Amino acid sequence: MKRVSLDMIAKEVKLSKTTVSMVLNGKGDLHKINPDTQALILSVAKRLNFRPNMIARNLSTGSSMTLALIVPRITDTYYGLIAESIEQISLKLGYQVLLGTTHEDPVKEKELLLTFEAQQVDGILIASTQHNLEDIKAISNAGLPIVLFDRHYPGEDLPYVVVDNYNGAKKLVKHLIETGRKNIGYVGLNLDLTAIKDRQRGFRNAIEESKRDSQNLKIVDHQNAKLDCHKAVEELISDHGVDGIVFETHYLALYGIARIREMGVDYPDTISIVSFGDHEVFSIFRPEVTALVQPVEQIAENAIDMLMKQIQNKPNSLLKSQEVVEPSMEIRNT
Amino acid sequence: MKRVSLDMIAKEVKLSKTTVSMVLNGKGDLHKINPDTQALILSVAKRLNFRPNMIARNLSTGSSMTLALIVPRITDTYYGLIAESIEQISLKLGYQVLLGTTHEDPVKEKELLLTFEAQQVDGILIASTQHNLEDIKAISNAGLPIVLFDRHYPGEDLPYVVVDNYNGAKKLVKHLIETGRKNIGYVGLNLDLTAIKDRQRGFRNAIEESKRDSQNLKIVDHQNAKLDCHKAVEELISDHGVDGIVFETHYLALYGIARIREMGVDYPDTISIVSFGDHEVFSIFRPEVTALVQPVEQIAENAIDMLMKQIQNKPNSLLKSQEVVEPSMEIRNT
DNA sequence: CTGAAAGCGCTTACAG
DNA sequence: CTGAAAGCGCTTACAG
Numbered sequence: 020m021k022r023v024s025l026d027m028i029a030k031e032v033k034l035s036k037t038t039v040s041m042v043l044n045g046k047g048d049l050h051k052i053n054p055d056t057q058a059l060i061l062s063v064a065k066r067l068n069f070r071p072n073m074i075a076r077n078l079s080t081g082s083s084m085t086l087a088l089i090v091p092r093i094t095d096t097y098y099g100l101i102a103e104s105i106e107q108i109s110l111k112l113g114y115q116v117l118l119g120t121t122h123e124d125p126v127k128e129k130e131l132l133l134t135f136e137a138q139q140v141d142g143i144l145i146a147s148t149q150h151n152l153e154d155i156k157a158i159s160n161a162g163l164p165i166v167l168f169d170r171h172y173p174g175e176d177l178p179y180v181v182v183d184n185y186n187g188a189k190k191l192v193k194h195l196i197e198t199g200r201k202n203i204g205y206v207g208l209n210l211d212l213t214a215i216k217d218r219q220r221g222f223r224n225a226i227e228e229s230k231r232d233s234q235n236l237k238i239v240d241h242q243n244a245k246l247d248c249h250k251a252v253e254e255l256i257s258d259h260g261v262d263g264i265v266f267e268t269h270y271l272a273l274y275g276i277a278r279i280r281e282m283g284v285d286y287p288d289t290i291s292i293v294s295f296g297d298h299e300v301f302s303i304f305r306p307e308v309t310a311l312v313q314p315v316e317q318i319a320e321n322a323i324d325m326l327m328k329q330i331q332n333k334p335n336s337l338l339k340s341q342e343v344v345e346p347s348m349e350i351r352n353t
Numbered sequence: 354m355k356r357v358s359l360d361m362i363a364k365e366v367k368l369s370k371t372t373v374s375m376v377l378n379g380k381g382d383l384h385k386i387n388p389d390t391q392a393l394i395l396s397v398a399k400r401l402n403f404r405p406n407m408i409a410r411n412l413s414t415g416s417s418m419t420l421a422l423i424v425p426r427i428t429d430t431y432y433g434l435i436a437e438s439i440e441q442i443s444l445k446l447g448y449q450v451l452l453g454t455t456h457e458d459p460v461k462e463k464e465l466l467l468t469f470e471a472q473q474v475d476g477i478l479i480a481s482t483q484h485n486l487e488d489i490k491a492i493s494n495a496g497l498p499i500v501l502f503d504r505h506y507p508g509e510d511l512p513y514v515v516v517d518n519y520n521g522a523k524k525l526v527k528h529l530i531e532t533g534r535k536n537i538g539y540v541g542l543n544l545d546l547t548a549i550k551d552r553q554r555g556f557r558n559a560i561e562e563s564k565r566d567s568q569n570l571k572i573v574d575h576q577n578a579k580l581d582c583h584k585a586v587e588e589l590i591s592d593h594g595v596d597g598i599v600f601e602t603h604y605l606a607l608y609g610i611a612r613i614r615e616m617g618v619d620y621p622d623t624i625s626i627v628s629f630g631d632h633e634v635f636s637i638f639r640p641e642v643t644a645l646v647q648p649v650e651q652i653a654e655n656a657i658d659m660l661m662k663q664i665q666n667k668p669n670s671l672l673k674s675q676e677v678v679e680p681s682m683e684i685r686n687t
Numbered sequence: 688c689t690g691a692a693a694g695c696g697c698t699t700a701c702a703g
Numbered sequence: 704c705t706g707a708a709a710g711c712g713c714t715t716a717c718a719g
Contacts, residue, residue: 022495024712035690040714051688070471074417075712078408078695085451085472093440094433094633102427106454115472117419118452120440137404138419138449161356245637273637280639299428300634303579303607305614358696369706374698385704409696412711 023067031063032056039064043071077139085115086326087135089145091123096269096298097313098146101168104319105144112327114141125150136163142326146170149212164329168322171341173213178329180321180342182313184214184295187346188221191265191293191311194348196229200263200291204235204255206248206275207267218267218295235259239271248274256284263291269298272308287353297349307351317344357401365397366390373398377405411473419449420660421469423479425457430603430632431647432480435502438653439478446661448475459484470497476660480504483546498663502656505675507547512663514655514676516647518548518629521680522555525599525627525645528682530563534597534625538569538589540582540609541601552601552629569593573605582608590618597625603632606642621687631683641685651678 025043029036039060041050047057077083086109090098102118109116117140119131125148132154135143146169147155159165159177171179195203205222208215222236235255239247252275255261266272272294279286286292287306294301294310301308325340359377363370373394375384381391411417420443424432436452443450451474453465459482466488469477480503481489493499493511505513529537539556542549556570569589573581586609589595600606606628613620620626621640628635628644635642659674 025714026712036713037690037692037715038688041689044714053688056688070467072412072473072712073471074408074412074473075695076714078406078412078697079712079714081695083408088452093427093436094430096428099428099433102452103454106427106452110453115451115468117449118422118436118440119444120437133404134449137407139406139408273634277637277639300607303611305611359698360696370697371699371706371708372704375705378698387704390704406696409711410698412713413696413698415711 022072023069024072025069028060028064028067028069031067032059034060043069082141083139084113085117085138085140086323087117087119087131087138087140087143087145089119089121089128089131089135089143089147091146091148092120093118097296097315098169100315101146101319104316105323108319108323112323121148123148129154132158136161142166142330144168144322144326147172164326166322166325166329168318170212170214178325178340180318180325180344181214182318183343183345184217185221185224187295187311188218188265189225190346190348191295192222192225192229194293194309194350195263195265195291198291201231202235202259202261203231203263203265204237204259204261205265205267206237206239206251206255206271208241208244208271209238210241215267222265235261244271245274249278251275252278253282256282256290262289264293266292266294269294269296269301269310272296272310273298273300276304276308292353295346301349302351306353308353309351310349311346312349313346314344356406357403358406359403362394362398362401362403365401366393368394377403416475417473418447419451419472419474420657421451421453421465421472421474421477421479423453423455423462423465423469423477423481425480425482426454427452431630431649432503434649435480435653438650439657442653442657446657455482457482463488466492470495476500476664478502478656478660481506498660500656500659500663502652504546504548512659512674514652514659514678515548516652517677517679518551519555519558521629521645522552522599523559524680524682525629526556526559526563528627528643528684529597529599529625532597532625535565536569536593536595537565537597537599538571538593538595539599539601540571540573540585540589540605542575542578542605543572544575549601556599569595578605579608583612585609586612587616590616590624596623598627600626600628603628603630603635603644606630606644607632607634610638610642626687629680635683636685640687643685643687644683645680646683647680648678 025036025039029039041047042052042057042060043064088102088105093099093102106116121128128148128151136158142164145167147167149170152172167177167179169181171181192203207219237251239251248271266275284290294308297310297312301310321342359370359373363373375381376386376391376394377398422436422439427433427436440450455462462482462485470492476498479501481501483504486506501511501513503515505515541553571585573585582605600609618624628642631644631646635644655676
């Protein structure tokens with residue numbers, strides 16, 4: 020039971036592959052193929068259940084109609100949502116998406132980059148570890164469209180779409196202040212990522228602007244986030260007497276809430292908390308957790324837009340663009 | 354800046370494409386190519402930064418070295434974990450993975466199936482909607498390796514690996530009984546999936562075997578799961594006076610816990626809960642939630658194993674196998 | 688309106 | 704030890 024090819028159809032209808040190919044690609048009218056023979060070809064293709072070999076087509080056209088998506092981990096809610104959005108949009112545009120996860124390992128990231136390039140993907144969407152500038156530039160220079168999202172390389176001339184981490188953090192602080200909190204703490208990670216640094220800077224500046232003490236900033240080890248976060252929360256509450264905490268990521272908030280509950284602190288009355296980044300359980304928890312939500316769909320759409328522009332202007336007019344989108348507050352009970 | 358091809362290397366070293374190809378594929382020794390010329394070719398390939406066009410290779414070899422993974426949604430923790438496992442294992446085996454999500458829509462699933470087939474994937478891993486038997490059989494009969502996981506078509510001769518839903522549900526009931534619960538309730542979904550039906554059957558039988566009332570089974574609408582689940586929990590507690598609840602999925606458990614908290618029930622003392630399926634927050638919550646965990650890695654490994662066996666025995670010896678794996682209890686505080 | 692032919696960039700059976 | 708040539712299944716410029 021061999022797969023049916025263009026050739027077999029051509030033989031069946033006693034016409035050339037050329038004609039069959041044109042008709043099947045919807046270019047029948049363009050080439051003024053007789054409507055009757057078009058109908059014939061179409062019906063035979065259908066009867067034989069013809070499905071073109073995309074590999075062959077791709078080799079011929081030089082486009083694989085596939086995109087690569089590289090993220091740190093797909094189990095992170097945020098990247099999961101991004102992946103889903105990207106997959107949906109891509110499919111509508113006729114592209115397949117290849118998935119790769121780096122687990123924050125630059126070596127793995129590099130491998131993925133090279134494999135996808137060899138695989139002839141038409142474009143790459145990547146939330147980079149920020150430790151692969153060379154390879155990413157090489158790929159971009161080689162004419163393979165690439166757009167960074169979530170993480171970018173500041174100062175570099177590569178297209179990206181990221182969230183406004185600095186202002187996002189400020190918004191969170193402002194929200195706490197507006198709801199009457201006086202002494203605000205922050206729990207963040209020791210990750211060398213622009214996004215992370217920006218959030219911390221946003222917090223510091225917001226606190227300074229409000230003429231408060233900004234010493235309530237705790238940095239925890241990302242390798243040991245759960246325990247360290249518990250400790251940070253304890254210190255903030257017991258030693259610094261904070262009445263509000265900003266968590267730098269959704270999972271830090273998760274850990275923090277658990278510890279606050281264990282401590283038996285009157286929550287959310289005595290202490291308010293907010294999270295940079297949403298999580299499905301935040302609206303399930305009682306009380307619901309106030310969070311800054313990243314506009315996942317907008318990010319996905321814009322990133323793909325940028326990629327498509329590059330793909331269409333191939334091969335060398337690397338029409339670059341860089342975009343910063345604003346996250347929005349989802350005010351809930353905490 | 355054109356990509357460098359086999360031909361360019363061949364010209365550079367003044368040898369044939371054949372020789373270059375053989376050496377670059379590590380078959381130099383096999384074909385007794387002179388070690389010196391091998392070294393030469395390798396060095397030139399490296400210098401020119403040669404990366405073979407996989408599309409061309411794939412067309413020639415008839416294998417695309419890519420697998421397709423189809424799941425209902427990638428944002429579901431469980432499928433996220435599965436995807437991550439599969440991606441890791443595949444990469445080790447040299448395969449890329451294409452991702453597709455159905456959102457439980459059989460039409461979307463069918464489209465994905467056809468696209469991936471046209472894309473010449475070497476194999477398909479699918480958690481089906483269970484409404485596409487025809488297409489799946491057609492694909493399998495056409496010689497394209499496929500293995501079902503998580504969801505299967507009972508009675509059909511297709512390879513699959515699923516979890517033991519029936520016994521899993523029984524285990525959960527037994528756990529509650531062993532911890533002294535007398536009146537056990539169940540909250541499940543109105544989904545027409547074998548996995549779901551099996552869990553409900555497991556619950557009923559376990560209750561019967563323990564000579565208890567089995568009328569405490571509530572089925573909620575999956576379209577309106579959150580609200581319906583809240584209502585079900587209220588009824589079970591207020592009207593039926595249950596002191597233990599089995600939730601059919603992790604998200605039902607999430608909804609249920611929220612409602613129990615709101616109701617101010619003394620939890621986990623007055624009422625115990627357990628979840629079929631784990632969730633990252635269950636070990637973060639205070640109290641931690643006892644859950645039945647599905648052996649994600651085992652599922653991923655076995656599924657890929659089955660797929661590889663089919664791929665290697667191509668084209669028609671569809672060495673089929675079917676496997677049921679046991680979930681394990683993760684006993685925590687609830 | 689339709690077809691013969693070249694080409695996409697590889698692999699591989701065959702020959703020497 | 705190495706190469707000429709056919710082939711994978713499409714697309715497309717060119718010709719008529």
